[in-house]
Amino acid sequence: MTPRPSGGRLVVVSNRVALPRQSAPGGLASALQAALRERGGLWFGWSGKLAAETGAELHRLHDAKIDYATIDLSRADHDSFYAGFANGTLWPMLHYRPDLVNYQRDHLHGYLRVNELFADRLRQLIARDDIIWVHDYHLIPLAAMLRRRGVKNRIGFFLHTPLPAAGLLIALPNHRELLETLASYDLIGVHTARDLRALEDYFLHETGATMRRDGRLRSANGRLFRAAAFPISIDTAGLAGMARTAMSNKEIGQLRDSLEGRLLIIGVDRLDYSKGLPQRFQAYARLLERAPELHRRITFLQIAPPSRGAVLEYREIRRELERSAGHINGKYAAPDWAPVRYINKSFPHRLLTGYYRTARVGLVTPLRDGMNLVAKEYVASQDPDDPGVLVLSRFAGAAQELTDALLVNPADAEEVADALERAINMPLAERRERWNAMMAVLQKNDITAWRVAYLQALCR
Numbered sequence: 312m313t314p315r316p317s318g319g320r321l322v323v324v325s326n327r328v329a330l331p332r333q334s335a336p337g338g339l340a341s342a343l344q345a346a347l348r349e350r351g352g353l354w355f356g357w358s359g360k361l362a363a364e365t366g367a368e369l370h371r372l373h374d375a376k377i378d379y380a381t382i383d384l385s386r387a388d389h390d391s392f393y394a395g396f397a398n399g400t401l402w403p404m405l406h407y408r409p410d411l412v413n414y415q416r417d418h419l420h421g422y423l424r425v426n427e428l429f430a431d432r433l434r435q436l437i438a439r440d441d442i443i444w445v446h447d448y449h450l451i452p453l454a455a456m457l458r459r460r461g462v463k464n465r466i467g468f469f470l471h472t473p474l475p476a477a478g479l480l481i482a483l484p485n486h487r488e489l490l491e492t493l494a495s496y497d498l499i500g501v502h503t504a505r506d507l508r509a510l511e512d513y514f515l516h517e518t519g520a521t522m523r524r525d526g527r528l529r530s531a532n533g534r535l536f537r538a539a540a541f542p543i544s545i546d547t548a549g550l551a552g553m554a555r556t557a558m559s560n561k562e563i564g565q566l567r568d569s570l571e572g573r574l575l576i577i578g579v580d581r582l583d584y585s586k587g588l589p590q591r592f593q594a595y596a597r598l599l600e601r602a603p604e605l606h607r608r609i610t611f612l613q614i615a616p617p618s619r620g621a622v623l624e625y626r627e628i629r630r631e632l633e634r635s636a637g638h639i640n641g642k643y644a645a646p647d648w649a650p651v652r653y654i655n656k657s658f659p660h661r662l663l664t665g666y667y668r669t670a671r672v673g674l675v676t677p678l679r680d681g682m683n684l685v686a687k688e689y690v691a692s693q694d695p696d697d698p699g700v701l702v703l704s705r706f707a708g709a710a711q712e713l714t715d716a717l718l719v720n721p722a723d724a725e726e727v728a729d730a731l732e733r734a735i736n737m738p739l740a741e742r743r744e745r746w747n748a749m750m751a752v753l754q755k756n757d758i759t760a761w762r763v764a765y766l767q768a769l770c771r
């Protein structure tokens with residue numbers, strides 16, 4: 312029997328789950344929480360905890376229209392699936408960093424084993440009419456495994472990272488066995504037209520798939536599926552409202568007082584090498600070096616909660632940034648002024664939105680980023696009468712939509728320093744004009760529009 316499409320329960324599956332009252336910064340968790348809060352449904356994934364055995368117990372919880380079902384991972388599965396293959400192999404590859412890829416066959420086996428376990432548990436939870444929406448590179452083969460277990464429901468996939476060109480993807484050992492399983496989904500969503508081109512190109516030229524006249528792809532073994540771009544977004548109106556009320560919070564007042572009239576530049580990123588933080592610090596140092604008149608007039612606040620500490624590169628970048636922040640302050644600080652405030656802690660949106668609104672400049676300079684929701688949150692949080700300026704990397708998916716930001720190449724310290732200077736000195740009329748244009752984009756394509764567009768396409 313054909314499943315009833317749009318009326319069915321929504322079952323979201325992702326490795327990271329935003330459990331109530333648990334803080335785990337990351338765009339996937341923020342976005343899916345906003346999407347599910349409205350639509351309701353079941354959210355299945357990793358509990359974020361370790362246990363003796365993977366998936367031995369299913370933890371159930373209900374909160375604000377969302378049913379949560381989560382499982383723990385064993386230490387060995389966490390190390391091979393999450394830290395190993397997902398974040399030690401796939402993540403660097405997907406972020407154009409083959410030099411950082413650490414491929415180990417036992418990590419791949421762990422990855423496949425955890426996907427099989429996810430398929431087993433999920434199989435027991437789904438009903439015939441459910442619409443299943445799987446998220447991200449941790450779970451690429453899940454649909455193929457569910458299909459083998461007889462699941463006939465609509466199953467969609469969304470990739471939250473960039474997708475590099477086929478020429479790079481083929482450097483991944485066993486790439487075809489893994490990536491071809493994507494054909495078991497009914498719809499593959501990516502953030503941008505560039506990611507979509509890369510996906511189609513890979514399927515057409517590396518796997519023998521063909522493109523039909525109706526736009527669907529036919530895999531080498533005859534399965535029909537679609538691929539399309541759906542740029543993820545934020546709860547624009549909700550965050551704008553939150554930013555307005557945040558300004559009366561004690562913590563925001565404390566930040567404002569501490570600035571003593573200086574202009575604030577803000578960066579908010581998970582501590583990840585893809586976010587271009589060392590390059591950002593260098594660009595800021597370059598600005599201080601070439602514009603002494605700005606000393607004491609500006610302060611750079613970088614919020615960088617630690618992430619994926621089980622992976623070596625993440626521990627190394629943490630050390631590198633501590634050195635870099637110390638070096639800049641050592642060189643330029645005065646007894647009453649520190650040019651950099653560097654914080655390895657995570658903050659809730661209730662405060663972040665107020666920090667964004669306090670900042671004259673939002674500095675978002677990843678080397679590669681699927682979307683980058685921080686860029687969008689910064690814009691949504693601004694005061695319409697006196698908005699700040701977004702300096703944004705061309706290599707974040709968000710740059711495709713936020714074309715009125717000051718777009719930069721994050722690897723060019725001089726160009727980023729130029730943009731910072733321009734942002735600091737930008738007249739109010741130009742700030743308003745740019746902000747209005749970006750806000751119009753975010754009001755049109757908010758998180759609801761993203762969810763509705765994706766699910767409509769999946770159920771078509």
Ligand SMILES: O=P(O)(O)OC[C@H]1O[C@H](O[C@H]2O[C@H](CO)[C@@H](O)[C@H](O)[C@H]2O)[C@H](O)[C@@H](O)[C@@H]1O
Nearest residue numbers: 327337338339447471472543680681682683684
């Ligand atoms: O779950 P973690 O390992 O702690 O990492 C956090 C998330 O990082 C990545 O987020 C991506 O999704 C965002 C929303 O689409 C997007 O804006 C951003 O560019 C991506 O980096 C990762 O893809 C998620 O799976 C992680 O949960």
Ligand SMILES: O=c1ccn([C@@H]2O[C@H](COP(=O)(O)OP(=O)(O)O)[C@@H](O)[C@H]2O)c(=O)[nH]1
Nearest residue numbers: 336337338339341581656657658683684685
């Ligand atoms: O201290 C923090 C730092 C970040 N975030 C959130 O984490 C998400 C980061 O998403 P983004 O798409 O920018 O990058 P990702 O971390 O997913 O790669 C955004 O919603 C941030 O507001 C947060 O809640 N607290």
